[in-house]
Amino acid sequence: MRNPIRSEAEAFSFVIVVGLSALAVGVAGWLGGFWVGLGTFIGLGAGVVAGIFLRSEPRAGEPAIWERSSPADARRHILVIANETCAGRALCDEIRYRARGCDADVLVIAPALSSPVRYWASDVDGARAAAQARVDASLAALAAAGVRVRGEVGDADPLQAIEDGLRTFGADEIIVSTHPPGRSNWLERNVVERARELYDLPITHVVVDLEHEEAFLRSS
Amino acid sequence: MSAVAEAHAHGDHPPAAHASSRVPPVLLGMYLFIASEAMLFGSFFAAYFFARVSAGPDVWPPFRPGTEEQFHLPVYLALLNTIILVTSSFTVHWALQSIKRENRAGLIAGLGLTFLLGLTFLLIQAREYTRLGFSPRDLAFGSTFYGLTGLHGLHVFVGLNLLAYAFIRSVRGHYSAKSHFGVELPGIYWHFVDVMWIVVYTTVYII
Numbered sequence: 001m002r003n004p005i006r007s008e009a010e011a012f013s014f015v016i017v018v019g020l021s022a023l024a025v026g027v028a029g030w031l032g033g034f035w036v037g038l039g040t041f042i043g044l045g046a047g048v049v050a051g052i053f054l055r056s057e058p059r060a061g062e063p064a065i066w067e068r069s070s071p072a073d074a075r076r077h078i079l080v081i082a083n084e085t086c087a088g089r090a091l092c093d094e095i096r097y098r099a100r101g102c103d104a105d106v107l108v109i110a111p112a113l114s115s116p117v118r119y120w121a122s123d124v125d126g127a128r129a130a131a132q133a134r135v136d137a138s139l140a141a142l143a144a145a146g147v148r149v150r151g152e153v154g155d156a157d158p159l160q161a162i163e164d165g166l167r168t169f170g171a172d173e174i175i176v177s178t179h180p181p182g183r184s185n186w187l188e189r190n191v192v193e194r195a196r197e198l199y200d201l202p203i204t205h206v207v208v209d210l211e212h213e214e215a216f217l218r219s220s
Numbered sequence: 221m222s223a224v225a226e227a228h229a230h231g232d233h234p235p236a237a238h239a240s241s242r243v244p245p246v247l248l249g250m251y252l253f254i255a256s257e258a259m260l261f262g263s264f265f266a267a268y269f270f271a272r273v274s275a276g277p278d279v280w281p282p283f284r285p286g287t288e289e290q291f292h293l294p295v296y297l298a299l300l301n302t303i304i305l306v307t308s309s310f311t312v313h314w315a316l317q318s319i320k321r322e323n324r325a326g327l328i329a330g331l332g333l334t335f336l337l338g339l340t341f342l343l344i345q346a347r348e349y350t351r352l353g354f355s356p357r358d359l360a361f362g363s364t365f366y367g368l369t370g371l372h373g374l375h376v377f378v379g380l381n382l383l384a385y386a387f388i389r390s391v392r393g394h395y396s397a398k399s400h401f402g403v404e405l406p407g408i409y410w411h412f413v414d415v416m417w418i419v420v421y422t423t424v425y426i427i
Binding site: 019 | 278280306309310312313316317403404407408411412414415418419421422423426427
């Protein structure tokens with residue numbers, strides 16, 4: 001479901017829709033009597049509610065209030081969302097590449113991956129600890145490369161984690177790191193495409209093949 | 221602070237609250253407030269429709285006790301009020317669009333007009349109350365009518381206070397194209413009040 005009043009402009013549009021619906025109800029009630037008017041009222045009301053529920057994709061236009069924040073300083077803000085690939089070499093190389101030649105702040109968010117049952121039972125300590133360990137490994141690698149970086153554990157939903165990161169960090173660009181196609185749950189859920197639809201920011205998708213990297217390290 | 225140290229920084233004190241909501245707290249508060257208000261109105265509507273369906277749709281408004289005369293509602297006066305309130309939604313929208321373009325005069329004029337329109341609505345409603353010829357004690361009809369319209373009038377009053385506050389701030393030079401949260405939230409609330417009146421007018425006065 002999409003929030004129908006993400007901004008004053010959308011609330012205004014909602015007033016127009018309700019006004020036109022009321023006009024139709026009024027005409028129906030005037031012509032057909034109480035029951036016709038009540039039926040129209042219920043039908044249109046259900047239609048408006050169904051429209052709100054079914055219209056899940058955001059429309060182009062004015063961003064929601066909470067999407068308008070921008071970084072307070074002039075530094076480039078790079079938001080990185082990664083789970084098990086957090087400390088992958090390809091991701092670290094990409095972050096170093098993106099941060100080079102500019103005064104950049106990097107925030108690495110690792111979603112705390114947990115099963116729905118554990119999530120609802122609030123038994124997420126293990127998942128958060130594992131995510132924190134991945135963040136630590138990533139921060140160590142990036143800090144060694146001279147990148148100004150900090151990290152945190154985020155929501156299990158990567159899109160939610162991005163949104164939280166945008167609100168508290170205000171990114172200029174986003175990097176999403178996943179396993180290769182076929183092994184990535186995020187790619188199966190079209191997380192990258194959905195993030196590109198949701199956010200009007202440059203989004204780089206980095207594929208990290210941990211098995212390949214480990215094999216390469218063993219051989220070299 | 222180094223990166224690794226920063227990652228462990230909250231080891232000796234409670235970690236910062238984890239932000240899991242998609243919405244800023246202030247806006248979330250307004251949404252929750254509006255949701256609770258919608259439910260409050262819903263309970264009043266439920267009472268109204270229960271009374272109306274129980275009485276039978278063909279005898280609504282009901283007859284005055286002991287007479288053959290039906291209660292009468294000033295439909296056209298309420299229509300005028302509806303037009304006034306819908307117009308005020310346009311003016312508050314105009315006010316916000318103006319400040320987004322750094323047009324302070326438009327902001328002040330829009331908020332001022334919205335306030336005046338809302339005040340006019342309230343005054344007309346107060347005048348209507350004095351001339352209706354029935355009171356909240358007159359059957360379930362009177363109770364539900366005054367309950368619904370009075371509840372809405374109370375919300376208009378609250379909205380007027382919010383608008384007055386935003387108006388004073390705008391006159392004193394507050395708000396800008398990048399910072400106008402203090403106008404946007406009252407605007408959303410005002411649209412909610414407008415939507416509620418449209419529903420009240422349609423159900424109580426028209427059908």
